[in-house]
Amino acid sequence: MTSSAREIVHDQHAHPIHSTRTYVMIGVVLTVVTAVEILAYYMETAWHILTPGLAAMLILALSAAKFALVVMFYMHLKYDSKVFTGIFLFPFALATLVIVGMTMLYHVLHPLLRGGA
Numbered sequence: 001m002t003s004s005a006r007e008i009v010h011d012q013h014a015h016p017i018h019s020t021r022t023y024v025m026i027g028v029v030l031t032v033v034t035a036v037e038i039l040a041y042y043m044e045t046a047w048h049i050l051t052p053g054l055a056a057m058l059i060l061a062l063s064a065a066k067f068a069l070v071v072m073f074y075m076h077l078k079y080d081s082k083v084f085t086g087i088f089l090f091p092f093a094l095a096t097l098v099i100v101g102m103t104m105l106y107h108v109l110h111p112l113l114r115g116g117a
Contacts, residue, residue: 018073026073030066037062 037059044055072078077085 023073026069030069033062033066 040050040055040058040062043049044052050058071088077088
């Protein structure tokens, strides 16, 4: 299939029509969430209000929310076929499991193997 034929086929399926206002609002939400992430960092390091574990969990949760917004709206995954969602989410879930596993190995098993508690 030539690139022009692919473009025609791509244009035939329905994409959502979002106004500029929708994208600006999503950008504002992303900016506010980023500001909250930065605030959480300072609450942990400079002001000692949050514990390191709580700050990390808060920042990870906010980052996941930002990731979901970007994927759903800017990449239009929310409106595409569920097959594309599965193709995207399976490697993402696998990468998440690897990261969690490596974190557990380093922070939980490594001290136990060294003889510490």
